[in-house]
Structures are given as structure tokens and as C-alpha cells.
Amino acid sequence: MSGRMREVCRNIGSGRQRKYLWFDGALWGHGLNNVLQESFVMAYVAQQSHRSYVFEDHVWSQSPLPYTLYDFALRPSRIPMNAFISGPSAGGPVPDGSITHRAVSLEFFNTVCRSEERIMVNTKEAPIDASLGKDANAIVSWFLDELKRVEDEPCVVIDSAGRTLFDRELFGTKRILPIFSSLLESPILANFAWSPLVLSVVARNFAILQPDDLNDLYPSPPSYSHSNAGVLSGLVAVHLRRGDYSRHCHRLVGWDDEYMGVNQYDELPDRFDADAYLREHKFHSSVPAAHSPPLSTALSSRNSTSSAIPTTSRTSEDHAILTPYYLTHCLPEIPEIVARLHQVRLDNPGLKRIYLLSNGWGWWLNSLRDSLKKDGWEDVRHGGELEMDQAQKHVAMAVDMAIAEKAEVFVGNGFSSLSGNIVTLRLSKGFKAESNRFL
Secondary structure, eight states, X not given: OOHHHHHHHHHTTTSSOOOEEEEETOOOSSOHHHHHHHHHHHHHHHHHTTOEEEEOOEESOOOSSSEEEETTEEEESXXXXXXXXXXXXXXXXXXXXXXXXXXXXHHHHHHHSOGGGXXXXXOTTOSOOGGGTOOHHHHHHHHHHHHHTTTTOSEEEEEOTTSOSSOHHHHTSGGGGGGHHHHHHSHHHHTOOBOHHHHHHHHHTHHHHOOSSHHHHSOSSOOOSSSSTTOXXXXXXXXXXXXXXXXXXXXXXXXXOOSOGGGGOTTSSXXXXXXXXXXXXXXXXXXXXXXXXXXXHHTOOTTOOOOOOOOOOOOHHHHXXXXXXXXXXXXXXXXXXXXXXXXXXXHSTTOOEEEEEEOOOXXXXXXXXXXXXXXXXXXXXXXXXXXXXXXXXXXXXXXXXXXXXXXXXXXXXXXXXXXXXXXXXXXXXXXXXXXXEEO
């Protein structure tokens, strides 16, 4: 492309020179939701610095081949992000209709910003290491300060220097929360939209989802208002992670992990308090059984707002005590799921139907469905029952999320980034915090 054409592309429709921000070293080889949560924060930094965010494909493998082998099956090595989402972090429209700061693809960025025109921002001094104890607000502020130093430059690249800039230690703890309210109100989330491919699956399966109105299922044009239009009334969507979680949930005990950071948002009704459970267990173990109520009774209030004692180094005995508590919330068995959803229905009497987001085996889902129907649920469906063509199957996870985003109530797995992203999207669209529950 000629220099003149590049200049036209930079300025097209804006009346002034556009400025770009690319984070070189974004996540790849990870699940969609790890990539999404990182991209939301990166796009937020770009928006706060008045730059166009440069987004990339969802890359599972760097192989030059179109498919890669994973979990005994072929899957695409990369999928365009626009196959999943079409909101502002993937080039979608912004509220004022301006394209000055509209996100662009990496391919476009490579076209308009040659290597010699790019200014690199070194992140060697970025306070991203968890040992420094800096929260998301401090980290974002550092990036914004550095970007002010190069505010006149159109082509800016954040050099990750081989590090993950926004990592598990940030999203997996409360360190993310200082920017959470601002992020919810930003165009990045307030104007988030699923791709036409994802929405086509939702529309195709209206008979399974049973909307009161077709506009609740597939609004056209998409509504970005903070109203409750588009709610699938009577439906509770439930995220039940199986598969690798049969190992992962046990590891969480040894790591002393808590819920994902956004799932610890103060306004959400349910809490995970391992320290309180441990104290209660030790207390009841030291009191004669005749004088001690059952531990399940003592901890029956899942909405406890008591302040937990900061976690110290736990012993192997502590971990053994905590394992059942973790598994109840991370990898519950069918009777526990039935009991939990029974309570959710008591709290929300209008609920009649269940949609399961799960990677569980078909026989397990069928057994769960039978148990739930015996408990009085009118209809129980899961993602494996949806009609999808080959292209749609590659975005099946996003389809599940789009349905859960619209459900009257969502019950998630607090340790999961998928559940965390659904909660985030529901809050950004104006759903009440109490409509989001956890196992």
C-alpha cells in the first residue's frame, strides 16, 4: 500500500489522524473466555487513552495448518474474533457513531502502520507482578501515564517482553475490582454484542428456548439500552463445568483459590468463604456433638457478609477439611445441583425451565435432567440439543453464553472465567445483581 493510501486509511471518516494501540503478546492457546477477559481490559486501556484498540483472532495454535489436534479431535488453529463477537472490542460501533476510536483488526493495523512507524512502549517497569500487590486501577494508570508520553504518535505498540500483562493473578482475585464498575459502564461492555453467527444459532433454536416474544430472543436491530428487554422469562441458565474440572477443582484446594475476581463483586448475593468454613468445622469438631448444630446448618446462609480472616498458609489437614466445601461449589454432584436449583427456584418463583451450559457427558446430563424434572422443573435442555451447522458448532460456547446472558436468572461456577464473563455481561446490560447466583 502506498504512503498516501495509508494516510487516507488512518484518517478515514474522522477528520483527524487516528491513533492505534496494539498489545503485542496477547493470550493465545487459551480458552475463549480467558482471551475475552484480557481483551476487555486491553480495549478499556485503549478507550481511556483515546486510541483505536487493535484486536486479534482467537488463536489456539500457532501452527501454519488450519486445524490442530486437541483432546482427540480436530479444532481450528485460529478463529476470527468477529465470529464470536461484534462489539466495540472487535470493531463494532461505538455510542456516538464515530469511528475515530473504533477498534481495528491486526491485519488492518499492519496495513496502515509499517514496522518503522511504530513506537514501542516498554513494559519492563509495569507493576503487573502479583507480588507487588498492585490492583487493576494502578496497573491501568501506569499504562495511561506511559501512553501520555507518546500521545502524538499514531502507531503505538505495547511490548509485552514475553510476559502476560493481564494474568490469572489479576482476574482470579479481587485486584480486578477497582476498575470493574467503570468497565461495566464503558462502551466496551455497555455496547457489547455477539456476532451474527452466534445470534443465528439463538434464533434458529427458538422452539427450545421458548421466548415470550421473538424480540426477546433475537432483537433486530440489537438494543444497547439498559432495559430488561430481551429477557428469557422463566428460564434459569446453569453453568456446570465437568471434564478437566474433575482435576482442576481439587487443585484449587491446594492453591487456596477463591472465586474469580468479578465473581466477588460486592453486590452479588453469594459468597465463597473457605476461612469461615474452616473455622466452623474446627469449632464444631471441638464441641461435643450433643451441643453442636450440624455444620451445614451453621453455614446455611450463603449470603453471609461477615468479613473473613485473611488466608494464612493452610496445612494438609486444612485442605482435607476444605475439599468437600470446594467440590460442592466447583464440581457438585447431581443431588447437590438439584438441591441448589430448588433453592434458587424458591427465591425466584417464576422460574420453570432450565438451560444447562455443560461439557458433561450425555449420559450424565440425561441423568441430571431426569432428577431435575422429578423435582418439578417443566423443561430441562442443554447445548447438545441445539441445531447447529458446521460453522455454528465452532462458536457453540459463545452460543451458550448468549443464552445465559438473556436468562431470567443465571447460576454460575464462581471459579470459572466463563461464568465470570456471563455475570459481567449481564451486569453491563442492566440485569440486577441478585439475578446472578453461584453453585
